[in-house]
Amino acid sequence: AQSVTQLDSHVSVSEGTPVLLRCNYSSSYSPSLFWYVQHPNKGLQLLLKYTSAATLVKGINGFEAEFKKSETSFHLTKPSAHMSDAAEYFCVVSDSRDDKIIFGKGTRLHILP
Amino acid sequence: DSGVTQTPKHLITATGQRVTLRCSPRSGDLSVYWYQQSLDQGLQFLIQYYNGEERAKGNILERFSAQQFPDLHSELNLSSLELGDSALYFCASSGQGMAQIETQYFGPGTRLLVL
Numbered sequence: 001a002q003s004v005t006q007l008d009s010h011v012s013v014s015e016g017t018p019v020l021l022r023c024n025y026s027s028s029y030s031p032s033l034f035w036y037v038q039h040p041n042k043g044l045q046l047l048l049k050y051t052s053a054a055t056l057v058k059g060i061n062g063f064e065a066e067f068k069k070s071e072t073s074f075h076l077t078k079p080s081a082h083m084s085d086a087a088e089y090f091c092v093v094s095d096s097r098d099d100k101i102i103f104g105k106g107t108r109l110h111i112l113p
Numbered sequence: 114d115s116g117v118t119q120t121p122k123h124l125i126t127a128t129g130q131r132v133t134l135r136c137s138p139r140s141g142d143l144s145v146y147w148y149q150q151s152l153d154q155g156l157q158f159l160i161q162y163y164n165g166e167e168r169a170k171g172n173i174l175e176r177f178s179a180q181q182f183p184d185l186h187s188e189l190n191l192s193s194l195e196l197g198d199s200a201l202y203f204c205a206s207s208g209q210g211m212a213q214i215e216t217q218y219f220g221p222g223t224r225l226l227v228l
Contacts, residue, residue: 034216043115043203043219044156090156100169101217103156 002027004093006104014112019063019078021107023091026072033074034092035065038106044090050074061085086111116140117220119204125226131192134223138185138206144168145187146207146217147179151200162187191225199227 007022025031032051036044048059055067061084065076074091091104116139126132138145147159149172158171162181173179176194181187191198201222207215 036219043117043221044205044217045115045219046216049216100171101158103158105155 002031002093002095002100002102004091004102004104006089006091006107008107009105010108010110012110012112013081015083016080019076019081019085019109021076021089021091021109023074023076023104024072025074025091025093027093027095029095031093031095033065033067034094035059035063035074035076036090036092037087038090039087047076047089081109081111083111083113085109115218115220117204117206117218119202119220119223121223122221123224123226125228126194127228128194128196130194130227131190132194132225134189134191134202134204134225136187136189136204136206136220138187138204139218142206142208142218143185144207144215144217145181145185146205147173147187147189148203148205149200150203150222151197154200156203159189194227196227199225201225 003026005024034049035047038044048057050057050067058064063078088106088108090106094101118137120135143164146161150156159173160179161169165181176192179189203222205217205219207217
């Protein structure tokens, strides 16, 4: 069975400093992993997606994530936070055999001026 | 703009009532997904339709039902509404494949308030 754990419900960083949003997953087979972002009163938008190609995945708005099988992690990073990054971020896992998609509980990112 | 549209944006109704939420997927997308997002439950997958047929079921209550029409738009019907059904309901669509690993494009959501 699959599961996904977002280790922090809230993260606060200062503008211009690095962002790290942590995600650990559990999957019996080769997973596909996604990060989605949800800005206030908006729908979810795909940031990036890992599907067994390169382990370092680059997404939109300067975000990237690294798939580490040994650590069962897919943490989201950005070198320098911008005020517009304030939003909720969801880590998502799915695998082709189970064919179910599981959303994490979300991490709310706060950017301090 | 994802290309997925949802109507209405807001809906206020009373307990015991029935409502219908509508979703139009991106042009060419065959799969439609429905999600419920609430403060206590987070984002929960309800149901997926692929090319008019039910493809997968998640945590959907028996009081809720959905369908996908020949033009691929979808409706989510919520009946015998309870206070706890107040939530944001999202629709998403994905392309030609039916698997849930396909990238999903989300609509802006319908905010339902049950009084």
